[in-house]
Amino acid sequence: MQDPLRIGVVGVYHETNTFAPVMTHWDDFRHCFTLGRDAFMALFEHTQTTMGGVIAASIQEEVSLVPGLYTSATPNGIVSEEAAHLILEQLTRSIEPNLDGLVVILHGAMVSEQCFDMEVAILEAVRNVIGEQIPIAVTVDLHANLGGKMSQLCSLLVGYDTYPHIDAYECGVEALQLLVRQIRGDIQPVIAIARPNMLVVPQKMITTKGIMKTIMEEAFFMETDPEVLNVTVCGGFPYSDVPIAGMSFAVTTNGNEALAHSYAERLAKLAWTxxxxxxxxxxxxxxxxxxxxDAKEGPIILVEASDNVGGGSPADGTHLLPELLKLPFRSLIFIRDQEAVSAACRQGVGTVISCAIGGKSDSLHGSPVPIKGKIKLLSDGMYKHRGPYMKGTLAHMGKTAVIEANQVTVVLTEERVPPWDIGHVESIGLNPEDFHLIVVKSAVAWISAFGPIAKQVIEVDTPGCCTTSLHRLTYRHVARPVFPLNSPEKEHAQ
Incomplete structure (x- = not known):
């Protein structure tokens, strides 16, 4: 009986906002860090994640899964050179020999102090270990910034099809299954990438409606072609000021390079049109x-996308807090403030705290706002995702304090946690439907948590490093011309 295929899996996942005020360090990656099979399986088996999908597919395909390093950090500022060095060193060292293939789980928008395209640096380092002949399947986020070099370093490229991202599991399944087919000689994949030279804000990447749905439907139609193995649509990440920032399309065909290029260019032209x-x-x-x-019924979601935690913002923006304090409605807002959380923990539940909160990372996201309120609850901030996004995974807000200041419930957290799951509210004893107004520091992913209960959504224009007014940001490295920073009349580069 033939031994099962040995498929390795490693990953480094970080969305880097180069405009964010705080750098990402090695310790930030330690919150989600697994090394080896036991740790990988313990954390990700039976979860609705890319990693969970890879595990499930490996069982279905009856292959031996050989995990190395997997680590991720909450989106934040540029990754320090020390962290990048340690990640590359530990990742390459973790790859076992004698593999038949390798799955590499990436985001696609990671930037370090010395490298605009960390995903390429990671794949180059991996290739130096396993050689040129071992096939590599790469998974990426829908917000990946893809350059042409990516297609030279892997044989398969599979991205999410949804935003909010609820198909990470399926992405992992598809990547491993295609890799097994390639190893067994059933397919000979070739990849083509095309870019329309466009920066797109996350709010226009929702895949269930509007223009992004139109483009996704065209991609899905292309996948009905028997020669097409996968079509990946990447909206890109506009808050990474790098030469390859922006929308891109990757088409993988079974040996038909001309068809891959034709389909990719067709999608790029459609997007440009x-x-x-x-x-x-x-x-x-x-x-x-x-x-x-004026709204008669809540909850009303106030979307403060400029302080989008999932896009790398500091989570301490205070532009809306003073307005909430003036209103006669029950309101809910999360603000990261380690200093204020520590003070609340020292005082204890039931006491009244007076302090200035938020606005401590930089001037762009507002100034500290004085509040006075009763400490209702203190928590360790641990909860498990129960909704459709990354279901089953653990999240950590750090020390957390719930404070009631007039009609406003302020949740102070030690860590920056995006509002991706309803568990981050319910885990601290709050029912979101009790509030008339809920501020979400998110662009789109909040829909996974609050979409089913939202009676109205108001997108609010405030300053921040995830602003939708891209002209407010100072771009130095993105390739020009690029829409919308340059005149729409300019002919886009081919």
């Missing part, structure tokens, strides 16, 4: 508050 529909307009704070006051 529809570029004006990717523009997005938010509402000024004063108008947003008037709309909130």
């Amino acid at each position: 529809l570029r004006e529909e990717f523009l997005f307009q938010e509402i000024e704070v004063e108008q947003a508050m008037r709309l909130a006051m």
Whole structure:
């Protein structure tokens, strides 16, 4: 009987906002860090993650899965050179010999102090270990910034099809299954990547409606071609100021390179033709508050995307907090403030705390706001995802304090945690449906948590490193011309 195929799996997952005020360090990756099979299986088996999908597919395909290093960090600023060095060193050292193939789980928008494209650096380091002949399947986020070099370093490229991201599991399954088919000689994949030279804000990447749905449907139609193995649509990550930032399309065919290029270019031209529909307009704070006051029924979601934790923002923006304190409605807002959390923990539940919160990372995200309120609850901030996004995985808000200041419930956290799952509210004894207004520091992924209960959504225009007004940001490295930073009349580069 023939021995089962040995398929390795490693991963480094980070979305880097080069405009964010805080650098990402090695310790930030230690919150999610597994090395070897036992740790990988313990953390990810039976989870709705890319890693969970790879595990499930390996069992289905009856292959031997050989995990090495997997690590991730919450989106944040540029990755320090020390962290990048340690990651590359430990990742390459973790890859076992005599593999038949390798799955590499990446985000696609990781940037370090010395490297604009860390995903390419990771794949180059992996190739130096396993050689040129071992096939590599790469998975990426829908917000990946893909350059042409990626297609030279892997044989398969599979990305998420959804935003909010609820198909990470399926992405992992597909990547491993295609890799097994390649190893067994059933397919000979070739990849082509095309870029329309466009920066797109996350709010226009929702895949269930609008222009992104149109593009995804075209991609799905291409996948009905028997020669097409996969079509990956990447909206890109506009908050990474790197030469390859922006929307891209990767088409993988079974040996037909001309067809792959043709389909990829067709998608890029379609996106360029529809570029004006990717523009997005938010509402000024004063108008947003008037709309909130006029609303008869809540919860009303106030989307503060400029402080989008899932896009690398500091999570301590205070532009909306003073307005909430003026309103006669029950409101909920999360703010990261380690200093204030420590003070609350020292005082204890039931006491009244007076302190200035938020606005401590930089001036762009506001100034500290004085509050006075009763400490209702203290928590270790641990909870498990129970909704459709990364179901089954653990999340950690750090020390957490729930404070009631007039009609506003302020949740102070030690760590930056995106509002991706309803568990981050319910785990601290709060029912989101009890609030008239809920501020979410997110662009789109909040829908996974609050979408089913939202009675109205108001997108609010506030300053921050995830602003939808890209002209507010100072880009130095992105390739030009690029829409919308350059005139729409300019012919886009081919």
